[in-house]
Amino acid sequence: MKLLIVEDEPKTSAYLHRGLVEQGYAVDVAQNGIDGRHLALEFDYDVIVLDVMLPGLDGLAVLRELRQRKQTPVIMLTARDRIDDRVLGLQAGADDYLVKPFSFLELVARLQALTRRGRNTPVAQLRVGDLEIDLFARKAWRDGQRLELTAKEFALLAALARRQGEILSKTVIAELVWDVNFDSDANVVEAAVKRLRAKLDDPFPQKLLHTIRGMGYVLEAR
């Protein structure tokens, strides 16, 4: 998976580079719009992460020129949380946008969504350690024992299991399970995870659902 980051802020581009390399992407970084345009047009990337405010040539101009020749998916990063920025970006052909301050996890989730697009193979069975999930029958077992889950608990478990090994932030979970796409003061996800954990992990010695403090939750057999 090849990725281009066009971002002039050195700290931002440094951590994005490092983080995304660690996520298994091959990452190129451009520090300004002109280099960014050059790289984006010369090479084939799977996704381009493009800052709006750039020296030399701004992100929207880079995007417009790119779109005249290529359909590479683009995520825009904008610091100005203004409606016209988003509208302009989406009109110019951006596939998604993130408003600074954004969380790294959210960026990863969006990148995955963009690269996964189009090759969504339906899965019926999921397996994490001794946990088995039947997505069609909406049933789950651990060690052969049926877990009595409510509909929402099952939805949460399925969401985590589909992305096993990936850290899911509370925001992403709220969106996947409840279709709620706003930050709220409510600790709904925390409370729901606590309930799921009581049924999923508490009776068993091996824990599968892990809390990553400050980031979110991950389902994996460690």
Added chain:
Amino acid sequence: MKLSISRRLALMFAATGFLVFTLLGVVLHGILDRELLRSQRAELKARVDLYTPLIQKNGDPARWHLVQSKLDAAIPGDGRARYWIVGDDPRFRYGETTQGFGAAQGDGYGELELNGSGKPFRTLSRSIGATGERPAVRLVAALDQTPYRETLRVFTIALAGVSLAAMLLVALLGHWIARFGLRPLERLSDEARALSPSKLAQRLHQSTLPPELSELATAFNGALDRLESAYQQLEGFNADVAHELRTPLTNLIGQTQVALSRERGAGDLEEVLQSNLEELERLRAIINDMLFLARADQGLRASNRVEVSLAQEIGRTVDYLEVLLEDAGVQVRVEGDARALVEKSLFGRAVTNLLINAVQHSERGAEIVAEIAPRGDGILVAVHNHGTPIPDEQLPRLFDRFYRLDSARSGSSSNHGLGLAIVRAIATMHGGQVVATSERGVNRFGFTVAA
């Protein structure tokens, strides 16, 4: 081009003056013209009356020279009055008859230009019946109009001159009066000019102003009141923001410094980073909320509005909050329904905040009612819960940013005091308002959306 009020008034005065004096001039001119005509006619009539008896009695050609000499004597040296006697018998005539007054000419007043002289004359002719040898004749008296016309001309010129001068005077006086009359306005603008953000409590003095301006000053002072309170709110808001950001920042700086001041194991450092991340998430949440509020302040309107059943949307939110509600031991009942155009995620966010607010102030086992009802030309969505009565004066302020009933600031990261402010912003984005009441132990918070 914009004219100053005083100049405009001066022009209006001048225009009024022009109108009045022109009218006056026309009327005076008319009166004079008529009077002059009347006096000319009176004179003509007097002259004709004077000589008619003489001619009437005279029917003898031998004595006709008496009439002629009388009339000769009656013509003044400047020739401004003339006489003619015309008739069929040449013996009984007087004056040059080249003027062509035939016997056919009727009696009465007329006008005539004398051959050669170019002078306009006014005439009066009268038939005199036959006596003795004399057939019927006609006596014609003529009066030179020139002096009368001259009088009228001089009068007209004088009238025009005086009128013009008077108009100018009126304009000048008008300008001066206007400036004098507008002096309170100048004072007012001087005062307004002296207003500055550093003296927020300053107001315009109304006591010395005339009633018309006093009203303006009242309105202006009202605007100043609102600005002052907005300004103070903004200042308070800035202080609150700084305060809200200060706590997580203090933690971040402090715990990072502590962590770095010794050699630490990876586990310890990881824990510091995790704790830092929590604080940072808190900062991010605050900043995102503030950006959201700022966008609403800038007049952003909900753009992705779709028509939905509000009860169904509230149901979705209740579904989302189900775990929290169960943990708090609280039931939610939805009453009523209506369809309205809302942006679903914004509406859900507002309802979430209202419900969380209600849950936080409810006791275990309590029931929260979410009410949907038409209100005015919109729809009201309100959440009721039993709770401590809230004083009336605090009710409207509850939707202010960072406003908390208990002025002690809770440090809980789950609630940074923007929840209800966000409800208000969302209401504004939907063309609605917020509502808060506290009656008989039931606190009710809600908002309206345009139907």
